[in-house]
Amino acid sequence: MLGEFEYVLITTAAGLGNEAYGAAIREQIARTTGRKCSLGALYTTIDRLETKGLLKTWMGDATPQRGGRAKRMIRVTAKGVQAAKDFYDAVTRVSRGASWVVNQTGGATE
Amino acid sequence: MSSGWSLTEVAAHLLHHEEREAVLGDLSEAHESGWRGLLDVLGLVARRQLQLWKSWRPWVSGFGLALPSSFLLMGASVAVTVAYQGLNAQKSLNQPSLFLSQALLLVAWSWSGGFVVGKLSRQTLWASVLLCFAPCLFCFARFRIPSLSRESLLLFLLPAALGALQGLRRTRIRFRVASLLAFSVTALMVFLWSNGRLWFVNWSLIWPVWYIASTARNASGEVEQC
Numbered sequence: 001m002l003g004e005f006e007y008v009l010i011t012t013a014a015g016l017g018n019e020a021y022g023a024a025i026r027e028q029i030a031r032t033t034g035r036k037c038s039l040g041a042l043y044t045t046i047d048r049l050e051t052k053g054l055l056k057t058w059m060g061d062a063t064p065q066r067g068g069r070a071k072r073m074i075r076v077t078a079k080g081v082q083a084a085k086d087f088y089d090a091v092t093r094v095s096r097g098a099s100w101v102v103n104q105t106g107g108a109t110e
Numbered sequence: 111m112s113s114g115w116s117l118t119e120v121a122a123h124l125l126h127h128e129e130r131e132a133v134l135g136d137l138s139e140a141h142e143s144g145w146r147g148l149l150d151v152l153g154l155v156a157r158r159q160l161q162l163w164k165s166w167r168p169w170v171s172g173f174g175l176a177l178p179s180s181f182l183l184m185g186a187s188v189a190v191t192v193a194y195q196g197l198n199a200q201k202s203l204n205q206p207s208l209f210l211s212q213a214l215l216l217v218a219w220s221w222s223g224g225f226v227v228g229k230l231s232r233q234t235l236w237a238s239v240l241l242c243f244a245p246c247l248f249c250f251a252r253f254r255i256p257s258l259s260r261e262s263l264l265l266f267l268l269p270a271a272l273g274a275l276q277g278l279r280r281t282r283i284r285f286r287v288a289s290l291l292a293f294s295v296t297a298l299m300v301f302l303w304s305n306g307r308l309w310f311v312n313w314s315l316i317w318p319v320w321y322i323a324s325t326a327r328n329a330s331g332e333v334e335q336c
Contacts, residue, residue, distance in 0.1 A: 023136035039133055040153035044161065059128055062135070069135030072128070 002054075002087040008033065009045055010054060010084045014076045021060065021071040022046075046074060054080030114144020121148055124155045162234050171231035175318065176238040179223045180245045182315055186216045187265035189307075191258055208307055211298045217269045218295045222318035224270035228277025229325075235278065242270070288326035292319040 002010070012028045013020040022042060030036045049055040060071040076084075095101050118137065122130045133154065137147040162168060193209040227238045246264060253260045299316060302308040 021136075022132055023139040026136065027140065038153050039136065039150040040157040043129065043133070043154055044157045059131070062131075065139055066135035067138040069138065070128075070131045071135060072132035 001090065002083050005037070005041065005045055006049060006054075007084055007087045009042070010049065010076055010080050013055065013074045014081065014084070020074040020076075022074075023066075023071075025074065046072075049080065052079075052083075053077060054083050112144040114146075114148055116144070118144055118147040118151050121151045121155065125151070125158070129154075159234070167230040168234035168237060171227045171234070172238045172241045175223055175230075176227050176242040177245065179219075179315060180242040181249075182312055183216070183220055183223070183266035183270070184246065184249055184263045185309070186212070186219065186312065186315075187263055188255075188258065190216050190265060191262035193307075195257070208302070208305060211302055212307065215295065215298050215302065216266055218291065218298075218319065219315040220266040220269035221273035222291070222295075222322055223315065224273025224275075225277040225281075226273075226318040226321055228274035229280065230277075232278055235274070239274075282329060283322060283326045285323070285326040285329075288319075288323040292323040295319045 008029060009025065012025050012032070016024055016028060022039070026037060026039070026042055046055060046057060050057055054077055056075045056077055057072050060073040062068045062070045119134065122134055125133060133151060137150065142150065190209070190212045193205075193212050197205055197209045227242075228235060231238050246267070249263055250260055253263055295316060296319075299308055299313065
């Protein structure tokens, strides 16, 4: 099963679609979680997920706002989508009945 | 360009070319400060190195081969120098063959050790080199035998460096050549052992040639270059 950060990364990359690359993913993660991830954590996790076949990466074009340097583009594979879905389902199942989970009527269960 | 950013670019050379491009581009796009970028790059480099050390290869290469072998090969280097001096002083009939055997063994041990170190630890070669040089510097600074020069300690370095370079390039060795080398080294060691010229600990220097032979056997059948 995926780790927490692996899930966050895959979900963010999937959400960014064709614009998924290091800086964009890092910015999106900081915006949605309120925590800035280090480049080291980001790139080593990307490598690990690529080794597992959950992501595919390739070098994209260089752009002026990056000082003429190329992007490492990222795409979530079908296997990656399935792994993220499995993680989400597991978290959803394990969270049923937890006091902080909002129930179907809109309130928190006691 | 700030000094922090300059240092970041220097540190980024520790990364592979493509990763360096992506990382420096990401930092530039995020408008990170030079020092923050430097920390990020160093953090990534540290993680990459830690990942490499999860494998058995750098441990065997550094602590199982480079470090202990450097002590033994320094001893063998001195033994060859002493044998060379004895060659001139004595007129014993088997003296030249003993000297030649010792000299050939020194070259074979050093080259094969360097080759295996280079082959096993491409990206952690710096650590193996440090572990080889540390004992050399230690002994070089304390060497006090008037009849021998201190440089005689380091005779093994040239063939070892040559072997390491060939190991880094992953030079393929034919199985026949590798097994001939392994059997020759073994025969020379037996010859010296029977003449009381081999310390029993030096038998540990035999495994790199046999490792090369066994890997050459696995790779036999492919296009080979020696």
